[in-house]
Amino acid sequence: MRPVVTLDWTPVCPLDRLDPDRGVAALVQDVQVAVFRTTDGLYAVDNLDPVGGAYVMSRGLVGSRGGVPTLASPLHKQVYDLTTGRCLDLPGVTLRRHPVRCRDGLVEVRLRQEE
Amino acid sequence: MTERVSRLVVVGNGMVGQRFVEALRARDTDGRWRVTVLAEERRPAYDRVRLSAVFDGVDAGELNLHTPDAGVDLRLGEPATGVDRARRVVTTAAGEYPYDALVLATGSYAFVPPVDGTDLPGVFVYRTLDDLSAIREHARGRRTGAVIGGGLLGLEAANALRLLGLATSVVEFAPRLMPVQVDEAGGAMLRRYVEELGVTPYLGVATTALRTGPDGTVAALDLADGRTVDAELVVVAAGIRPRDELARVAGLPLGPRGGVLVDASCRTADERIWAVGECAAVDGVCHGLVAPGYATAEVVADRLLGGAATFPGADTATKLKLLGVDVASFGDAHGVTPGCLDVTYTDPATRSYAKLVLSDDARTLLGGVLVGDASAYPTLRASVGGPLPAPPLALLAPAGGAGAGAGALPGTAQVCSCNAVTRADLDAAIAGGATDVPALKACTRAGTSCGSCVPMLKQLLDAAGVRQSTALCEHFDHSRQELFDLIRVRGISTFSRLVAEHGRGSGCDICKPVVASILASLGTGHVLDGEQASLQDTNDHFLANLQRDGSYSVVPRIPGGEITPEKLIAIGEVARDFRLYTKITGGQRIDLFGARVDQLPQIWRRLVDAGFESGHAYGKALRTVKSCVGDTWCRYGVQDSVGLAVALELRYRGLRAPHKLKSAVSGCARECAEARSKDFGVIATETGWNLYVGGNGGFRPRHADLFATDLSTAELVTLIDRFLMYYIRTADRLQRTAAWIEAMDGGLDHLRSVLVDDSLGLCADLDAAMARHVTGYSDEWRDVLEDPDRLRRFTSFVNAPDVPDPSITFTQERGQPVPVRGTPPDGGHRRQPVVLGLPEVRR
Structure with a gap:
């Protein structure tokens, strides 16, 4: 069971700690979240690879497919749409996204409740 | 189980009899049957198909098929002499064996034609290891030999005589060698091979008598056309006949051409008596090959344990190497189907002959014959009864031609074995609009696991006439080679400049690592420098190999596999101190598994201090x-x-x-x-x-x-x-x-x-x-250790640098840590089949 989810924003790290187009993993109320900084902005998704079952999504490569910003799993390369979390290679697979913002130079994440 | 134990008697311990007993014992987990096997030979079951191997120096023991089983009473050298069906008893010279079920697995005997002199000393059949010992013994000091019969077994025997140093002749009544398997042209090709090996064939002629020499042993054959063939040793290989004498005497019905008559369940007219292998005439037909024999063994084992299996029909396809020549025959090899068409191919240069038998509309493969080059056999055999996998000539051309690619595979062939995707699945996806490899991956999952079938996916797209661009991905219209030249000639050193000037979009997991690799090949600095770091696959990014649980493995370089005791000890100490799983690799070095990203720099600090450097196991x-x-x-x-x-x-x-x-x-x-x-x-x-x-x-x-x-x-x-x-x-x-x-x-x-x-x-x-x-x-690792900026990346959590990743946990196996195997979060998504609709084959 996941812990009770509150809707507070959790500071993760200074913005300049994020390398462009590279992810980091963060612990947000005991949930592993992968945070990315791309030219389009910030993205936060579950660090858990929904296909491979390991906590590795922060180590995937970001890019684009048909104009949509994407993230590829480092395990078996399934590509996800960062704007919706939908897997573009496997129907029915989704990566949970989390709200993320930058406040006063700090990157903050708010866990999305179970859908 | 309260059921009483029943008595099963098996007569015969040949290949099929043995297979039957093993099949039954493996499935009879309740011990319903107590098994007695009565065997004529003193040797337990052996591989008769490979009998000739003993002349190639294989020890007879290597042919053994028998594994001891305490639950089976195997009585060697004690042949059954009779069956009393009324009392349900099998008799031998030593006693009686009551049965609740009786399985006849008596096999065949060599047919010896009624010709004068076949009882002379020096005349043998070619059936058992004892026969082969006797042949070897008799050949000693003799110079000439002959085989009566130019079929499969006859040619094997001829090769054996040749290997024993005898000048060998083969006499065959039919006008060609191997008349059952090959057609006239194939037989002609075979004849050339046989003659080149020094074996003299006499075809289309009968043997009328065997004559003796001065010592009373055989010396020559008389042929019907008046010729005489010198032969101080003769092997009769004129076919086999089912050993049905027990059934005959017991009053059981026989097949029209002999054999114990059984129905599709392999049961005789007596419900307690069954027959398997070459002695069984299944629906009246005996099968002389081992594969159908094994099928009967499985049927009876199933039936005796309450199953309802039936004989699935015989696959008579054969492929063998005779006298060093590949010969294969499958399906309707002789073209007896009404209206069928032949396509033949003869190449004197490569000395190969091939024939395909097609249906009257030339669309369905019915059978064929291959002599000399049988490399197409697996593809063709799998295609019998279905549409041709390629134009006939492409299929028959010698191996190495274009026909050998994935385009020649039948629809049932598995292209991606990780995800069980067949050619038909892929063809259906292509027909459904998949025009490139990523699309094929997305709708079939082929190539999404180990990726080794990706080249075959390309070939299938080619085969379907889909034109594929050499573009690396959607971000570049260039091939890798073109990008390499662009980067080299124009002196480009960053991905962002390359994609801005020569590509589009923001890149992806295909083009980014390619460009990173090109930049590294051109020697433009450390792989984790500046923007290059964001291009690297996770392995290159952490300079370690990602494993299934999210941990990494570490491989220090051990050049040439040569290592000092001190360095071995250092690796051992590191593995012990960080609790890593260690395994020797195929490349003569040592892989250390189970490291978290935050441990990698500490591990490498120790390794570098001990004189190691990166082994680049993580890199292309x-x-x-x-x-x-x-x-x-x-x-x-x-x-x-x-x-x-x-x-x-x-x-x-x-x-x-x-x-x-x-x-x-x-x-x-x-x-x-x-x-x-x-x-x-x-x-x-x-x-x-x-x-x-x-x-x-x-x-x-x-x-x-x-x-x-x-x-x-x-x-x-x-x-x-x-x-x-x-x-x-x-x-x-x-x-x-x-x-x-x-x-x-x-x-x-x-x-x-x-x-x-x-x-x-x-x-x-x-x-x-x-x-x-x-x-x-x-050394990449030494460079990382010296640079705090690069070291900063090696943390599990950006906001909790001191917290190790809690998802990486280990259990012990054979004294070492291994990952705890959990179920993937969505219940094993990777294994779900994908419904593609019915495969469609386009003509």
């Missing part, structure tokens, strides 16, 4: 140069293979390439280092080194080809330098050297002209590029 780069111990120690070695391997590994360490590179050096022709399975392999000769290129193991193993011989060490190194640099510049993404050479116009000859004769004027440039690599090398 040179892995190892394996070696045998060479002439330093080995009695057979002729050169210092370890010394050369160490020098080569140190020269090419860190060299980034389109795919991983492996190498090996063997100190003599015995090739203990397996150099011919490597991208570049070196084998010592008395006078220098032989260089082989383009080998690999893996999904499609390939032996490397000999590229140049008797090279000095300096010549060798120059050629390898050029070979590697040319490969790095011109190969496609993830194309190994074997595929690169195969795809090259002119192949190996072209490569030789470029690298040896400098036909393109490239050599000076290639030499200079390699010189830059060698002088520019520095």
Whole structure:
């Protein structure tokens, strides 16, 4: 069971700690979240690879497919749409996204409740 | 179980009898049957199909098929002499065996035609190991031999006599050799092979009598056409007949041409008596091959345990090597189907003959015959009854032609074995609109696990007539080679400039690592410098190999596989202190598994202090140069293979390439280092080194080809330098050297002209590029440890640097830590089948 989810924003790290187009993993109320900084902005998704079952999504490569910003799993390369979390290679697979913002130079994440 | 134990008697311990007992015992977990086996021979079951192997030096013991089973009472040398069906008892010379079920597995005997003299000393059949011993004994000191019968068994016997040193003749009543399996033209091709081996065939003629010599043993055959054939030893191989005498005497019905008559459940007219193998006439027909025999064994084992199995029909397809010649026959090999068409192909140059039998509309494959080159057999056999996998000529052309690709596979062939995707699934996806490899991956999952079938996906798209661009991905219209040239010639050093000037979008997991690899090959600084860091796959990014649980493995370089005791101890201490799983790799080094990202720098600090450097196991780069111990120690070695391997590994360490590179050096022709399975392999000769290129193991193993011989060490190194640099510049993404050479116009000859004769004027440039690599090398891990900015990346959590990743947990297996295996979060998504609709085959 996941812990009770509150809707507070959790500071993760200074913005300049994020390398462009590279992810980091963060612990947000005991949930592993992968945070990315791309030219389009910030993205936060579950660090858990929904296909491979390991906590590795922060180590995937970001890019684009048909104009949509994407993230590829480092395990078996399934590509996800960062704007919706939908897997573009496997129907029915989704990566949970989390709200993320930058406040006063700090990157903050708010866990999305179970859908 | 309260059921009482029933008594099962099996008569015969040949291949099928043995298989039957094993099948029954494996499934009779409740011990319902107590089994007694009565065997005529004194030797337990052996592989009769490979009988002739004993003449090739195989020990008779190696043919053994019998494994002791305490639950089976095996009585060797005690043949059944009668069956009393009323009392349900089998009799032998030693006693009586009551049964609740009786299985006859008596096999066949060799048919000896009614010809005068077949009872002479020196006349044998070819059926048992004892027969072969007697033949060998009699052949001693004799010079001539003959075989009566030119079928499959007859030709095997002829080869045996030849190997025993006899001048051998074969007499066959039919007008060709192997009349059951091959047609006239195939028989003619076979005849040429047989004659070349020194065996004399006499075809279309009967043997009328066997004559004796002065010592009372056989000396010659008289033929119906008046000729005489000298033969001091004669083997009769004129066919087999089912051993049905027990059934006959017991009053059981027989088949129209002999054999114990059974129905599709392999049961005789007596419900307690069954028959399997060659003695069984299933629905009246006996089968003389082992595969249908095994099928009957499975049927009866199932029935005796309450199942309802039936005989599935016999597959009479055969492929064998006779006298060194490949012969295959399958389906309607003789074209007896009404209205069928033949397509034949005869090539005197390669001495191969092939025939396909097609349906009257030339669309369905019915059967065929192959002599000389049977490489198409698996594809063709799988295609019988279905549409042709390719135009007939393409299928029949000798192996090595275009027909050998994935385009020739039948619909049922599994292209992706990780995800069980067949050719038909892929064809359906292509028909449904998939026009490139990513689309095929998305709708079938083929190639999404290990990825080794991706080249076949391309071939299938080609075969379907889908034109594929050489564009790397949607962000670049260029091939890898074109990008390499662009970057090199224009001096581009960042991905962002490349994509802005020559591409579109923001890149992806395909083009980013490719560009990172090209930049690294061109020696533009550390792989984690600046923007380059964001292009690297996770393995290159953490300079370690990602494992299934999210942990990494670490491989320090051990050049040539040579290591001091101190360094071995250092590795052991690191593994012990960080609780890592250790395993020796195939490349003669040691892999340390189970490291978290935050442990990698600590582990490497220890390793670097002990004198180790990165092994680049994580990179598309040179892995190892394996070696045998060479002439330093080995009695057979002729050169210092370890010394050369160490020098080569140190020269090419860190060299980034389109795919991983492996190498090996063997100190003599015995090739203990397996150099011919490597991208570049070196084998010592008395006078220098032989260089082989383009080998690999893996999904499609390939032996490397000999590229140049008797090279000095300096010549060798120059050629390898050029070979590697040319490969790095011109190969496609993830194309190994074997595929690169195969795809090259002119192949190996072209490569030789470029690298040896400098036909393109490239050599000076290639030499200079390699010189830059060698002088520019520095250890990636040492560099990381010296740079706090790079070290900063090695944390599990950006906001909790001191917290280890809690998802990485271990259990113990054989005294070492291994990952705890959990169910994937969505319940094993990877294994779900994908519904594609009915496969459609387009003509």
